[in-house]
Amino acid sequence: MKKQFVDLDNAREDEQKQVMEEIIKAGHCPFCQENFKLYNSQTSLRDGKYWFMIKNRWPYKNTKVHLIAIYKQHATNLDDIDSESGKELLDFLKWAEKEYDVPGGGWSMRFGDTDYSAGTVNHIHVQFIQPDINAPEYKPVKIKIGKRFK
Numbered sequence: 233m234k235k236q237f238v239d240l241d242n243a244r245e246d247e248q249k250q251v252m253e254e255i256i257k258a259g260h261c262p263f264c265q266e267n268f269k270l271y272n273s274q275t276s277l278r279d280g281k282y283w284f285m286i287k288n289r290w291p292y293k294n295t296k297v298h299l300i301a302i303y304k305q306h307a308t309n310l311d312d313i314d315s316e317s318g319k320e321l322l323d324f325l326k327w328a329e330k331e332y333d334v335p336g337g338g339w340s341m342r343f344g345d346t347d348y349s350a351g352t353v354n355h356i357h358v359q360f361i362q363p364d365i366n367a368p369e370y371k372p373v374k375i376k377i378g379k380r381f382k
């Protein structure tokens with residue numbers, strides 16, 4: 233049975249994998265608020281009724297800004313989130329665009345079964361990214377959706 237909160241196959245960095253292994257041992261969802269502080273030292277940039285927003289502890293390569301909005305209740309599928317939360321999410325993303333003076337980028341939300349989403353943490357969250365297009369050897373930032381069926 234694969235009802236784990238994190239999917240190690242989708243972790244990108246050694247330190248991230250180590251933290252994820254601790255989380256698996258503890259049986260915690262790292263994005264649920266009661267556990268979040270155990271594994272993250274960042275303070276919230278925004279704190280709303282539905283979402284809180286942080287800097288990604290493990291930003292993707294070639295990103296200049298990489299924030300994550302995390303749904304405050306444990307949620308894995310779109311059906312688990314309140315449609316009203318969409319407005320607050322957009323307000324947060326607009327805040328980030330302005331706060332970090334972002335000329336362009338992308339945001340994405342994956343959901344559900346991590347075989348299909350390729351998410352590391354199976355708790356609804358949204359990535360907000362400004363690519364660092366002036367970085368030496370820049371390569372376009374890609375967000376993976378789904379992993380090859382084994």
Ligand SMILES: [Zn+2]
Pocket residue numbers: 261262263264305306307354355
């Ligand atoms: Zn959770």
